[in-house]
Amino acid sequence: MTLIFKILPEALWRDAMNAGVFHGAPVDLSDGYIHFSTAEQVRETAARHFAGKTDLVLAAIDSETLGDALIWEPSRGGALFPHLYAPLSPDQVRWVQPLPLGPDGVHLFPELDA
Incomplete structure (x- = not known):
């Protein structure tokens, strides 16, 4: 099982x-796919695209349940990011956790391998 992650309000x-x-956040709808990040990428995603934002959640999805609609495509510096070219059913989500800001303004992540 490989978990991938979605940060959203x-x-x-x-x-x-x-x-x-879930059809996607506004950026997903604009790009034509739902953006996800791996465990290694998600902290940088939070820092780049959600800095200082509150009332966020982190959703974990088993990438293997998404089938052929999930495509790994190069993005930031050539790294492969998971993109879902289909709606996401809440039933496909393993867990959702709050993503609060710490005292230093950086998001506090739960364990990502559970």
Whole structure:
């Protein structure tokens, strides 16, 4: 099992849970796929794209459950990032945890291998 991660506003995740499907955040909808990060990438993703933001959650998804709609594509410096070219069902999410800011303004991550 390889976990991949999605950072998003808690309200957006709550809306997806109520709708029974997550089509993506505004950047995902604009790009045509849902952006994910690996455990090695997600802290940098948080620092680059969510610096100082509160009310975020971190969703963990088993990449192997996403099938052929998940494509690993080069991005930042040539690193491969997981991109999902399909909606995400909340049933595919293993867990969701709050992603609070620490006293130093850096997000506090839960264990990423659980």
